Amino acid sequence: MLFWQIVVLALVQGLTEFLPISSSAHLILVPVLSDWPDQGLAFDVVVHLGTLSAVVWYFKKDVVELSVDWTKSCIQKQTVGESRLAWLVILGTIPVGAAGLLLHDYVDNVLRSPLVIAWATIGFGLLLGLADFVGKNKNTQSEHQLSWKNGIMIGFAQALALIPGTSRSGITMTAGLFAGLTRQGAARFSFLLSIPAILMAGSYKTLKLIQEGNGVDWFSMGLGYALSAISAYVCIHYFLKMLERIGMTPFVIYRVAQGIILLYLFS
Numbered sequence: 001m002l003f004w005q006i007v008v009l010a011l012v013q014g015l016t017e018f019l020p021i022s023s024s025a026h027l028i029l030v031p032v033l034s035d036w037p038d039q040g041l042a043f044d045v046v047v048h049l050g051t052l053s054a055v056v057w058y059f060k061k062d063v064v065e066l067s068v069d070w071t072k073s074c075i076q077k078q079t080v081g082e083s084r085l086a087w088l089v090i091l092g093t094i095p096v097g098a099a100g101l102l103l104h105d106y107v108d109n110v111l112r113s114p115l116v117i118a119w120a121t122i123g124f125g126l127l128l129g130l131a132d133f134v135g136k137n138k139n140t141q142s143e144h145q146l147s148w149k150n151g152i153m154i155g156f157a158q159a160l161a162l163i164p165g166t167s168r169s170g171i172t173m174t175a176g177l178f179a180g181l182t183r184q185g186a187a188r189f190s191f192l193l194s195i196p197a198i199l200m201a202g203s204y205k206t207l208k209l210i211q212e213g214n215g216v217d218w219f220s221m222g223l224g225y226a227l228s229a230i231s232a233y234v235c236i237h238y239f240l241k242m243l244e245r246i247g248m249t250p251f252v253i254y255r256v257a258q259g260i261i262l263l264y265l266f267s
Helices: 003-016 023-034 041-058 060-076 083-111 114-135 148-162 168-178 183-212 218-246 249-266
Strands: none
Touching (some): 003 041, 003 218, 023 114, 041 060, 041 183, 060 183, 114 168, 148 168, 168 183
């Protein structure tokens, strides 16, 4: 891979994984629009591991607390501290895991097209805008107050992220806002949900990579990992810091504009 291809793709992954604008869509579209060769499975695995490292490190205190309280709840067979939120993250991950196993080949062979991305980008972007508008003045719940029903509903919504252009973070934040979470609450629950989701996707791709048995360009992989991890960490920090002030409108506008451009280019 060319040096600039590594830099651009790693930064694209890091900056778009946690914003509600679909990282998978960007990783598909950048090579198409730039006429670069496909970056390959190994690079996709590495940059996803980079973003996973970033979100785990950013929420390290939460991850430790959730893990400890969940373990205690299993031993004591009762709710302990933040174990309820930990169970919601686990239960919310099941739908996307099951859908991924059942539909992965269909998604790769049928849905990875610019037109699918365009319509998903526009449609789910407008839905995000509606959820933000409806909940702007009445949503008061944090992720800690999320009900079982709404937590599982957000998990089912996450499965829609298999459609390229949907955005995993975008659809889970949308569902969270409709469920009554504040912007911060919806974003934080979305980021916690991303940890097992990215881990599952990365594990699956790693197994495929091992089966292929191709050589590894360690410089490209290392640089891609570092840039995606750093940019993702910075992105999470500033997104959460600015979210209440800017809302979802800038991302809705970006998505609609991106979708319109794609329809113009590929229709």
